[in-house]
Amino acid sequence: MKVRFVLAASAAMMLFATPALAADKKGDAEAAEKSGDPAIPPPVVSVTHHTGTFGGVKIAYKATAGETYLKDKDGKPLAAITSYSYVKEGAVDPNRPVTFLWNGGPGSGSLWLQMGAFGPKRVVVPSDAKDDGAPPYRMIDNAASLLDVTDLVFIDPVGTGFSHALGKTDPKDYWGVTKDAKSMAAFIRLWLDANGRWNAPKYIGGESYGTTRSAAVINELEGSYTDVAVNGIILISSILDFSQAADSPGNELGYVTNLPSMAATAWFHNKVQDKPATVEQFVAEAKAFAIGPYASALLKGNALSAAERAQILPQLSRFTGVSQTYLEHADLRLSPGRFYKELLRDRGLTIGRLDTRYTGKDYDNAGEEPDNDPSFYGIDGAYTAAMNHWVREGLKYSPERVYISIGGVRDWDWNIGGPRGGEGYLNVAPYIGRALRENSGLRVFAGQGYYDFATPFFGAEYSLTRTGMPTDGRIQWHYYNAGHMMYVRDEDLQKLSNDIRAFIRAR
Template identity: 70%
Template sequence: MTFRSLLLACALAALPQIALAQDADKKAEKSVAAEEIAPPQVTVTKHEGRFNGQSIRYKAIAGETYLKDKDGKPLAAIFSTAYIKDGAVDPKRPVTFLFNGGPGSGSLWLHMGAFGPKRVVIPSDARDDGAPPYPIVDNPESLLDVTDIVFIDPVGTGWSRALGKTDPKDYWGVTKDAKSIAQFIRIWLNEHGRWNAPKYLGGESYGTTRSAAVANELEGSYNDVSLNGILLISTILDFGVQAEVPGNEMVFVTNLPTMAATAWYHNKVADKPTTVDAFVEEARQFAAGPYLTALMKGGKLAGEERADIRRRLSRFTGLSEGFLENADLRVYPGRFYKELLRDRGLTVGRLDTRYTGVDYDKAGEEPDNDPSFYAIDGAYTAAMNAYARNDLGVKIDRDYVTIGGVGDWDWDLGRGDLTYYKNVAPYIGRALRENSGLKLFVAQGYYDFATPFFGAEYSLSRTGMPTDRIHFEYYGAGHMMYVRDADLKKLSGDIRRFITAR
């Protein structure tokens, strides 16, 4: 045998061993990859509470649900807290899926402020929450007497996250986010055998945007998850109308009734009506009539007509005619927050204009910060962590992301007619038209400047919207109206009646 033949024979003899080694390496790589993603963390605890006068035994399931690709590879973990009534499953008992907004906010606000079995107590009269300890108390206003509840944290919020090498940006967008939440809901219905249960979907702030987009994902194809009701709390659907850009006159129209309510609350109205409802209705009529007409005239508005609009606008906003003239009768929210109470050395809040703050100085054009947010965030963050880790047994060592946990948001809705004009209200119109059993509940605070109530009214009264199945309720607080005790009780009762009226 020649030297070349010997080498060839040795190489051929080694091939099976090389193939086996390569297979072993691949299996090891797969094993390591599998070990990188640990199983979902889930805790189950038993509880009892009294809600709306009824004693309810329930279990709390707090933990992760993995979203997987078609090959079963985990891509993301959705953390949720589900409260389920004990005993045999009642096929007629509803289940309600809730989330907050942001985008980038965890569900702690609705969870620890409104509908969870425990809530954190903060001052009801628009004062700062101060320092801990914050009272965490039983919440008789929870809806557990009429529905099971699932609080959902989208990817990048709460304890929800992308897994392994998954890019979290895959979940950061109107449609991407909605698809992930719809996938979670389908998984939850599978695991808990609730496909034929009455189903409600709800959110607050951007969570109302998410509700519309998720409803479209659930009901917009043949593989439907039909809904009985959608709960919109502090609604933002039409971002075009609310855009603060030169040339958009509708933002001033939809903001005006909120300015009027705020001026009324802070006693900046000379001939103040007895109720805020009455003054708000006056402002609605002025905003949609004479004020809109005046704005549409642009630079042609002059003389006595301009003077009349300026006088009336001053009455509704509580701002001086001189300031309004300098602003060309168009006041952006930031300027309003700073100007309304400048003579008192105070600014008003954005999320809730009942709140006031003190800035570094009085000369600025806009406030340093939002006093209605820094007045409550400490209490909610502390309460969520304390309750979940102590009462529910959550052992996750990562921080709970209250808000701000996502990066650049993809606003593309995937429809040519909506690419530039961001409006998800048509999703709700379509769902109402194609599901005769679907109803819409809309909760709006008079003092909410983040999502003004007149903007919600405008969005939900457009062509193609069956308004006979849309129910509005109004509250004497702001964006998170439930921080006011009377409004928490009213909100709970309003939604309870909405659910049981089916």
């Protein structure tokens, strides 16, 4: 889920395996024998049946929580992928879509999208950017779930949630942009096999690094001669071109793409002089300034004249809400960390990174950057408790493992190789461009929060408007008055649900 943990083939990949969703004793014994490690237990699976009302429609659904073993071509189990499938009961409608969802990190389980946005149950957190407090947390039926229009499969990659490597398999065999995408694509193929859904409309999607994963997965699904064609990619809080997040001397792109998010945040916290009536209006002004005069000034570097600097400085101060003196000292380059600390320093507050509507109180009011991110510690306890409660009590799935919400992977392999990506520069957006060019039925949903600094909305726009991206309207843009996890705000949860519901129906 969280890109801050971001910045901190592979083993033979099971394309010929069969999913071990309900193996009999003979199959279990054979699996153990082939693994060479009798300590590998049979996969753990739980099937339960439920009803709920979603999108105004009453749905009876089967929930399958459990492990799918990824195997090599000889049938040796390599890793257990845990997923949570919610499938409408009754005869299979050949026109009913199935949507595969994940979060990001890398190293995050799918609990955020499952328990916050689209699963049949959700945890209630304060909608007004306040701390979630202590348990018990309120869990409710999620009327915003998409089960009225699509079956849902939430996937935890290896090293997240309950998913893990098996036997002597090194989990690092799955920890990398391409390695991870191969395992997710393999899981999808296995799920389609097991559920007889090869000809169903298909959607994939994720949040934060989950959008990076979605781009890499579409390349694995559609980039070979054994295509799994996809109808839509759902991108929530996108990070596709990582050059924008590279806080390195001489890299000016991040300052340009961050500026409209700073403007939205300054508008929200009433730090703007001559404040426009709407955030949309102020953001439009900020984008024009960022891509025009501001970008030109930054690219001139030390060649920028004193007169030009004098023109830029007051405009930059107005859009950021930070004093001209501070910006002059920063040489017109305001880093996100400094912005979080400086914007509300006069009030003794810091602001969040994932959602800049949140405020926090540091140890003291000095220093350059905040102690922590109040928009993360303001919600994490509720989501972790809700996921464990729903899975273990509601779905009756309780493996003897700790559920890893986030932070379960390390030494991620960022190299994707090829002419448009490699060591030191990761950009997976071209994967999406190619998929759109080669699949005329593919569409992209891009949802961004105005107050998201982990994956700024202008950066997403930049990534998906480069050379090679079709301009035929198949990329849809939607904006929300919250941050990275826009669904924590009740109004935006409903809007996000309605927007994606319409996106799926419009295939």
